[in-house]
Amino acid sequence: MPYQCIDKRRNLLIAARDSSIDLINLENGSYLSTWTCPWPEKPQISKPEIEQPSKLLATQESQSSSVDIVIDSKSPPAKRRKLSSGEADKDLIKEVEPETQGTSTAKVTKNGNEKNQKKQKQNNRSVAIAIGLEAPAIIALAVTVNNKHVVAVTGEDKCIRVFEIVDEADVSKLHQVSERIMPKRPSSIAITPDSATILSADKFGDVYSLPLIPSLDQDAQSATPIAERPFKPSANEKTIHSQRNRIALENQKRHHNSAPKNQLPTFEHTLLLGHVSLLIDLKLATLEGKTYIITSDRDEHIRISRGIPQAHVIESFCLGHREFVSRLCIPTTRPGILVSGGGDDEIYVWKWKNAELLCKADLKTHVNEIVSESAKEKKIAVSGIYHTNHEGVDFVLVTVEAIPGIFVFKLIDTTLTHVQNIFLRGNALGVVTTPSRVITSIDTIHTPASTIELRSSDKPDSSFVTFKFTNGVLEEDSDFKIAGVKDSEIVDADSVENKRMKNLLYSIENLRKRVGEIDGGEAEDG
Amino acid sequence: MFSLEAEPCPPHLNLHNQDLSRDEFAAMPGPANKKQKREQYKNARQGGSTTELPKKKFYRQRAHANVFSDHDLVYPISPAYMDWATYYPAYAEPEVADSIESTTSQTQDISLKAVETQDGSDGNGATSSEAIPMKAKDMRKLKQDVEVADIGCGFGGLLVALAPKLPNTLMLGMEIRTQVTEYVHERINALRLQNSKEGLYQNAACLRANSMKFLPNFFKKDQLSKIFLCFPDPHFKARKHKARIVSTTLNSEYAYAVRPGGIVYTITDVEDLHLWMVEHFEKHPSFARVSEEEQEADECVEVMRMETEEGQKVTRNNGQKFVALFRRLEDPPW
Ligand SMILES: C[S@@+](CC[C@H](N)C(=O)[O-])C[C@H]1O[C@@H](n2cnc3c(N)ncnc32)[C@H](O)[C@@H]1O
Numbered sequence: 001m002p003y004q005c006i007d008k009r010r011n012l013l014i015a016a017r018d019s020s021i022d023l024i025n026l027e028n029g030s031y032l033s034t035w036t037c038p039w040p041e042k043p044q045i046s047k048p049e050i051e052q053p054s055k056l057l058a059t060q061e062s063q064s065s066s067v068d069i070v071i072d073s074k075s076p077p078a079k080r081r082k083l084s085s086g087e088a089d090k091d092l093i094k095e096v097e098p099e100t101q102g103t104s105t106a107k108v109t110k111n112g113n114e115k116n117q118k119k120q121k122q123n124n125r126s127v128a129i130a131i132g133l134e135a136p137a138i139i140a141l142a143v144t145v146n147n148k149h150v151v152a153v154t155g156e157d158k159c160i161r162v163f164e165i166v167d168e169a170d171v172s173k174l175h176q177v178s179e180r181i182m183p184k185r186p187s188s189i190a191i192t193p194d195s196a197t198i199l200s201a202d203k204f205g206d207v208y209s210l211p212l213i214p215s216l217d218q219d220a221q222s223a224t225p226i227a228e229r230p231f232k233p234s235a236n237e238k239t240i241h242s243q244r245n246r247i248a249l250e251n252q253k254r255h256h257n258s259a260p261k262n263q264l265p266t267f268e269h270t271l272l273l274g275h276v277s278l279l280i281d282l283k284l285a286t287l288e289g290k291t292y293i294i295t296s297d298r299d300e301h302i303r304i305s306r307g308i309p310q311a312h313v314i315e316s317f318c319l320g321h322r323e324f325v326s327r328l329c330i331p332t333t334r335p336g337i338l339v340s341g342g343g344d345d346e347i348y349v350w351k352w353k354n355a356e357l358l359c360k361a362d363l364k365t366h367v368n369e370i371v372s373e374s375a376k377e378k379k380i381a382v383s384g385i386y387h388t389n390h391e392g393v394d395f396v397l398v399t400v401e402a403i404p405g406i407f408v409f410k411l412i413d414t415t416l417t418h419v420q421n422i423f424l425r426g427n428a429l430g431v432v433t434t435p436s437r438v439i440t441s442i443d444t445i446h447t448p449a450s451t452i453e454l455r456s457s458d459k460p461d462s463s464f465v466t467f468k469f470t471n472g473v474l475e476e477d478s479d480f481k482i483a484g485v486k487d488s489e490i491v492d493a494d495s496v497e498n499k500r501m502k503n504l505l506y507s508i509e510n511l512r513k514r515v516g517e518i519d520g521g522e523a524e525d526g
Numbered sequence: 527m528f529s530l531e532a533e534p535c536p537p538h539l540n541l542h543n544q545d546l547s548r549d550e551f552a553a554m555p556g557p558a559n560k561k562q563k564r565e566q567y568k569n570a571r572q573g574g575s576t577t578e579l580p581k582k583k584f585y586r587q588r589a590h591a592n593v594f595s596d597h598d599l600v601y602p603i604s605p606a607y608m609d610w611a612t613y614y615p616a617y618a619e620p621e622v623a624d625s626i627e628s629t630t631s632q633t634q635d636i637s638l639k640a641v642e643t644q645d646g647s648d649g650n651g652a653t654s655s656e657a658i659p660m661k662a663k664d665m666r667k668l669k670q671d672v673e674v675a676d677i678g679c680g681f682g683g684l685l686v687a688l689a690p691k692l693p694n695t696l697m698l699g700m701e702i703r704t705q706v707t708e709y710v711h712e713r714i715n716a717l718r719l720q721n722s723k724e725g726l727y728q729n730a731a732c733l734r735a736n737s738m739k740f741l742p743n744f745f746k747k748d749q750l751s752k753i754f755l756c757f758p759d760p761h762f763k764a765r766k767h768k769a770r771i772v773s774t775t776l777n778s779e780y781a782y783a784v785r786p787g788g789i790v791y792t793i794t795d796v797e798d799l800h801l802w803m804v805e806h807f808e809k810h811p812s813f814a815r816v817s818e819e820e821q822e823a824d825e826c827v828e829v830m831r832m833e834t835e836e837g838q839k840v841t842r843n844n845g846q847k848f849v850a851l852f853r854r855l856e857d858p859p860w
Contacts, residue, residue, distance in 0.1 A: 301742070
């Protein structure tokens with residue numbers, strides 16, 4: 001399996017493939033250990049979270065416009081789950097505990113409008129995907145500044161997991177120390193410079209902060225000072241005088257009995273800020289001793305908010321993108337600069353504090369230099385922006401979803417200039433940089449530039465490719481090899497595994513607004 | 527009519543035309559001849575250059591629009607790209623601005639020269655709500671900024687009553703429903719023509735927008751002195767709370783647009799919604815509730831109570847109206 005996200009900590013490469021995290025020694029490329037996410041029903045997950053799915057069922061039924069998935073109750077627990085991270089904003093499916101359900105099929109409600117049919121289609125597919133799946137996949141990784149902890153997000157269960165990096169007999173391992181199920185699926189996480197707080201941006205548009213290490217006594221009650229309380233419908237016919245409101249109240253009453261109470265997590269978490277849009281990336285910045293939270297969304301916005309405890313103050317918006325903004329990068333050497341990219345043909349460079357656009361650098365032209373003629377018309381979606389400094393020169397490395405290459409730019413003063421295209425044997429997935437090297441994980445199961453077509457399996461490829469600077473240019477470092485991990489293979493392009501893999505590895509382009517599509521499936525139905 | 531679908535998005539605007547037809551049909555259930563009647567009626571209005579006030583019945587629209595959906599919305603990429611002069615022609619500078627200062631010279635491809643007219647209108651302010659002016663080439667600056675926003679303005683009662691009361695202040699109604707926006711637009715045009723001698727109503731305008739998503743596309747930081755939230759949709763259901771126009775997180779966006787000292791006005795007939803709004807503004811560090819004394823001394827409060835369409839309905843039904851005003855505080859140092 002290819003590694004969908006990678007990060008590093010000093011000499012440690014932390015690499016997530018499907019629902020496992022491998023640790024690899026970055027000095028010699030040797031394999032160290034693997035943590036594998038347990039199946040959701042195992043006792044690692046505490047009671048409140050287990051209760052959640054059945055409550056969600058109630059929510060769904062009350063809406064009469066959505067579809068519930070009930071997988072055959074005879075199938076083993078581990079095989080029940082909902083669609084993986086990939087389906088981004090189309091995440092309309094809620095998991096259902098079979099114990100609470102007698103039925104065993106996906107049921108579709110009467111209301112057969114266009115939207116429901118769309119949902120039904122997605123859900124039918126997810127039923128297929130749901131069968132035969134295992135543990136939830138890792139969709140985001142972060143390492144604390146003090147290098148002691150790794151934080152990972154597993155998608156299907158919306159879980160933030162914190163690991164301690166422990167060394168046992170000279171071998172680094174991940175020990176999970178906590179898991180917290182978030183109200184909505186996190187899409188991006190960051191950790192404050194003091195290594196004390198996790199910030200999580202979710203698909204509902206909200207950013208929460210939670211302590212890296214949950215304190216025990218606070219766990220009992222929700223310490224969410226600004227969480228929204230349930231709204232009791234104490235309005236009645238006498239207090240309502242407009243047709244609009246009367247209709248709203250009638251709807252409310254109709255759904256009254258099945259409406260669940262707010263399922264707030266029981267651990268400490270604080271709502272810091274929110275967009276009415278799906279959040280894709282979140283970065284923390286520090287400028288002149290002050291911290292800032294930078295968030296990007298599906299509606300072309302980049303928002304600059306103050307850091308904790310003044311995250312309610314919006315400093316500015318960097319507006320200029322015409323499509324979703326999927327990746328943000330603040331060069332460590334240039335903390336006032338923000339490089340952003342998404343569904344546009346260009347990469348943008350900002351002086352983020354006062355929202356000043358400094359330059360735009362064309363990316364599409366360079367992507368077209370490495371793709372076949374037929375793919376030149378395709379839209380691009382930026383999947384990664386990374387910074388590295390080599391001999392005093394700032395380099396910005398850009399990857400594009402389902403494109404087998406890295407696009408290298410130099411950041412000089414306020415201008416981003418293209419210097420090099422790196423060709424890869426597989427689509428670029430993740431990148432980490434060390435002072436001497438650039439390591440990229442590639443898609444080893446699909447053919448380059450494809451998200452579906454499988455490679456012939458008789459020629460196994462290494463999941464990582466390493467580059468080093470030679471005369472200011474990145475060249476493959478074939479001396480440096482990273483140990484491969486033997487893994488299961490996908491043999492059928494039409495298989496549910498392959499579709500799931502596609503959703504896990506290639507989910508960004510799905511965020512593009514399309515004709516006739518409803519945004520915020522979660523926002524609406526969550 | 528101009529088609530949003532056929533044309534490419536002009537560089538200064540973001541046009542996300544997501545299924546215009548669906549929205550329009552949803553707006554007009556019933557027999558097709560109803561649609562025809564509407565069209566005939568609207569054509570007869572000579573593109574808005576009539577002094578006759580529009581009739582509401584030709585502009586009704588299903589009550590609730592989904593604020594999370596990708597409507598066929600048109601919005602400027604940023605406030606600098608907003609062509610306000612088409613909305614407030616009487617306040618426009620005579621000269622055409624030839625550059626937008628907030629972008630630098632390096633960003634050539636957003637230079638205004640390349641922008642073509644998209645809607646074929648003459649840009650005299652009589653364009654319909656979807657036709658947020660796209661002639662950035664001819665973009666004239668305003669002598670002053672818009673300072674008052676009526677969010678979810680409905681049929682425009684507040685704007686029309688407030689415009690003569692604050693004659694030197696530019697006010698904008700933002701409304702998500704296309705038909706309703708068009709009605710307000712026609713209404714203001716007719717009033718402008720009726721009162722052309724006195725020059726009244728030149729300071730009011732209305733456009734279609736989803737304010738919950740795109741407020742910062744229209745307004746710069748600290749631009750507004752007043753925001754009105756009159757009789758917002760209550761969204762009783764708990765799971766719909768994010769659809770409410772007042773929430774902790776949205777209040778940060780209002781705080782961004784409103785300058786310190788500015789006021790957010792709220793009114794509703796639903797007591798729980800009132801309590802909700804009070805709670806969420808009061809616990810937001812950027813706002814403090816305005817005292818009742820000061821509230822009752824504010825002339826806008828009476829307008830809000832008596833002149834909004836919803837306010838009038840509540841009066842007819844002898845209902846209660848709950849008012850709360852909140853002052854934007856200075857941000858603490860950072
Ligand atoms: C109950 S009406 C009140 C109209 C008017 N303020 C009055 O008092 O007569 C609420 C209005 O808000 C509009 N609206 C709801 N959400 C909106 C949004 N996100 N952006 C703009 N308008 C919105 C609705 O379409 C509706 O016309």
